[in-house]
Amino acid sequence: MERSVTNIRLAGVGGQGIIVASEVLCEALLGSRFDVKKSEVHGMAQRGGTVNSDVRFGERVYSPTIPHGDAHILLAFEQMESLRYLPSLKAGGTVIVNRQRILPGAVSSGKAVYPGGIEETLRARAGRVICIDALSLAREAGSIRSVNVCLLGALSAMLPIEEELWQSVITQRFKNKGLEANLKAFQMGYQAARKD
């Protein structure tokens, strides 16, 4: 939107920590004194369905949902989901995609095939595509549960939020559980996005 609102759509599969990631992101944005809104639909999240969360920030945000086709950044937690949500990306926008594949039932039981050529399809619409091996990075950081924070690290390379603020928000959120791995995963995601 021309009125200087930035739109980020997070998308993936239930269980990947997408909602937690969008909460952490919003806290960091709020700490950076932006007006922030986010929206997602709860309910089916735990049951293996697709999950998406819209985050919008700027001077003044109205709608909590991103107008169709206006996402500046698509942060995809799973490869195929990056395709599903690609139409919501503004032409020329950025896609950050986790290389992880989670097979839907129809694929694992042989009734459908997992799409190929995903990166090429993304590049055809997006101005920039960053591929991250978040699962391996998270494993290396100490916990595969940190995939979501690793992807936030990659996203952080695109956002006007200070490093210390990210750290304090992550510390606040994970102080009782897996803090070290999350901080490390965040850094690794950030470095990977910068190198890409």
Added chain:
Amino acid sequence: MKTTVLLSGNQAIARGAYESGVRVAAGYPGTPSTEVLENIINYQGVYAEWAPNEKVALEVAIGASLGGARALATMKHVGVNVAADPLLTVAYTGVGGGLVLLSADDPGMHSSQNEQDNRHYARFAKIPMLEPSDSQEAKDFTIRAFELSETFDTPVLLRTTTRVNHGKSVVQLSLPKTPQPRKFERNLQKNVMIPAYGMKRHVVVEERTARLKEFAETTDLNSVEWGDRAVGVITSGISYEYVKEALPDASILKLGITWPLPEGLIQNFAKGVEKLYVVEELDPFLEDQIKAMGIDVTGKERFPIIGELNPKIVAAGFKGESFTAPAPPELPARPPVLCPGCPHRGFFYTLNKLKAVVTGDIGCYTLSVLPPLEAIDTCVCMGASIGNAMGMKRAMPGDDDRPVVAVLGDSTFIHSGITGLIDAVYNNTPVTICILDNSITAMTGGQDNPSTGKTLMGEDAPALNLAALCRAVGVQDVLTVDPYNLDATEKALRYATGTGKPSVVITSRPCLLIKKAKRSAAPAVDKEKCTGCGLCLKLGCPAIETEEGEGRRKARINPDLCTGCNVCTQVCRLGAFGGTE
């Protein structure tokens, strides 16, 4: 204390209730309302409870209000149907302490069986209605609703929609205030609604409505934002946000109180603009009333009556166009499924063998309608399965000997199934009622209920014994089985459907996901024995995959997903599943 925070609408409503000094809150879970009570228990001095259904929840809140406390009742839109009986009469009695009813509507039906527009309830019950647009307003309007309730001696409807309840935005916190202490005062003519007294109260209600109309004319709950006078828009709730985004320069009359409407304010606004629109989700609730004021206004001919609005739909509507998001790319879908290890799965697989007519109900088990199980034939509303089964049985021609089976969960049975069961016994209708007791209200995210042994406040409670209850209402055959044991389940179902009398089968197994029940090792698949026949795939278990390759693909278990329920082991006729990896 941090005073600027990010809250969901539901967290903000809980906070607003707390800042209002609410003492009693009652509700029944239902998306998108559930988190209000889940959050309110974090505040000192608030008693909150899950009631068995919405009617009881509202009645508890009414009692608390008459008793002098500020009280809140929360529910989803269809829950208000259940609570409509007390609602339409408490509108006559009025309140003691402030009484607010939250109706969380679900345009777009993200997780509901219909998309009814509960604004009609405000007009129907003749009670004022407030509609917040974001989390700050969700908090502020909750506080205003309690004040309004006491000032006008009326319950107040706080009406929200999914995007307000589940959206998060910035909120300024304040300190809680202690309301004027009140206590129950006996007043028979006001609180006992026999016809003679009720008729007098109806007069009071009409007078109150007239005063509320005057209030609506001047309150700052409504506001005019003058901009470009060529276009004026009357709107409320989440639609306001979409309008601001689609037409930032238009003149806007934002209504915070949407019943009763301020006719003078609307007439003035209409005169001040060249072309007037109403932008509202779902029904032409505002539009019809504004037209009845003799004002020329454009609404539903431009903005759809079905589904949610969004900025693009609204922008297109102003241009006289329509917007439909392009169809998503064709990709393998990820529909919601019964979880791996869900105790409902084996039950439905077994039930399918009986070729029964199955009246379904609302809960996780409704997911069994999807392929491959496709195990239920009807689903109307919570508790309907039992009544539906009895009617179905009565309608069946004598030569149709299919058994009729009703299926519902523990929470749903307690919500509104028990009366149906009493009917089955009373009228001796030979149907089989299956209560899938997973010891939780799972579909809505895992709330306690009278059968789980815990309260919302986290205290221990006597766990309702469902089998004893069914026997007590006069069911002679009440069988309890472990749904992981398919033979036992089949035996029980065959017996129960053959008695010629009403019967009950209770499947007893806690929800794996929420109750974090013990998991076992995944069975191994013997590749020699597996022929790729595909029978196990009829279970629709996400943990059962097939080997890559052409033709008949052999089964494979995904150990990351498998919980070791071993239902597949029992289904395989070739004995290919078994042992451990």
